[in-house]
Amino acid sequence: MKKEKSILITTILFLSVILLAGCGNSTTASKSSTITIGSQGSDLIIWEYIAKSSQAKKLGLKIKTKEITDGAQLNNATSEGQVDVNAFQSWSYYQAYNKQNPKGKLAALGTTYLEPLGIYSKKYKKISEIPDGTTIAIANNPANTSRDLLLLQKAGLITLKKDFNALGDTKDITSNPKNLKFKEIDDTTGPRVLNDVPVVLISNTVALEGGLHVLTDSIYHEQVDQSTKDNINILATAAKNKDNTNYKKLVKLYHNKKIQAYIKKKYYGTKIEVNKPLSYLENK
Incomplete structure (x- = not known):
């Protein structure tokens, strides 16, 4: 009888641990599915639209936006975790920032567009x-x-x-x-x-x-050619988050056909979509 009671208590404790772990994972998942995107200007408008889109919901992403109008401050905020991902800068701007801030480097997640200067x-x-x-x-x-x-x-x-x-x-x-x-x-x-x-x-x-x-x-x-590839815009995050699965989904989301149709119509074709692997930018 004592043995059966001991087994029962052990089983209850084991199940309690599983339930508590499940609750903890649920909270973590909930937090990780909410992504704060820092942006400015027309990029902010685009991501406000994307955040409310059915396409974001289909990917299971909950997005909120935060406006920071200074580029250096926005990159600093991303590096420090005040925002998760930022959407505003070109590949060359990103490279310059990383060179000047070796202790707070960012990582590129993917390409978005090129706007002709x-x-x-x-x-x-x-x-x-x-x-x-x-x-x-x-x-x-x-x-x-x-x-x-x-x-x-x-x-x-x-x-x-x-x-x-x-x-x-x-x-x-x-x-x-x-x-x-x-x-x-x-x-x-x-x-x-x-x-x-x-x-x-x-x-x-x-x-x-x-x-x-x-x-x-x-x-x-x-013009859009090899000479302007450094000017292609990217999504960036803190270096430690470079492999975050949900953050990478943002690249796919941006290039969704319906999202692209909205961007083309709103900005008169001046934000030219560039859907390339990061190796395209890294190769010299």
Whole structure:
């Protein structure tokens, strides 16, 4: 009788442990299925739409968004866990951040899109019309400064060092036949600066917010080819979360056909979908 009672007690204890473990796992699963995505501008609008979509529900993802308008602060918040994943930056911006923050590195989850960077002017209709000594406004953050200069080189206005990279700046200009002057600005102010500076380089997200369309309003813009792959946007997370299954699902979710139809319609085709493996960006 004592033996049977002992077995019964052991069985009850065992089942209690299983039930408690099950409750614990249920709580963990609940928490892990809620993903906070940090973003800004038009990307924030996209992820607010995705968060409410039936496609997100089908993948079992509960998403909430958080707006942080400064890129460096948004990456810091991601590294520190205040947001789980961020959606705003190009591959080159991400590389520059990781190089400058070796103790708080991020990991890329996947590619999203490319928005062509544009050269805008209210004074000139063609690149060839830009006269000697013209002041050109470029971004004051490392990744976008280098991107701006590469576009100016492709437009035939300057020549850069052969080993020019994502952290390059105006010191790397080897030829400036028109004696152009460069004014570094907060790249979120581009449309406003356009009233005071004759030529301004503006990212498409900022351009759209300022009522500009890169394909019709710029006097020159990036084309989608190998030379612009560093400018492809990505989803990023803290390095320790790089293998998180739910976070990886966000890449698949972004490229869903219905989600893409919404993005194309809302942003007039200026956010060009890029669904490539990360190796496409990593290979030089």
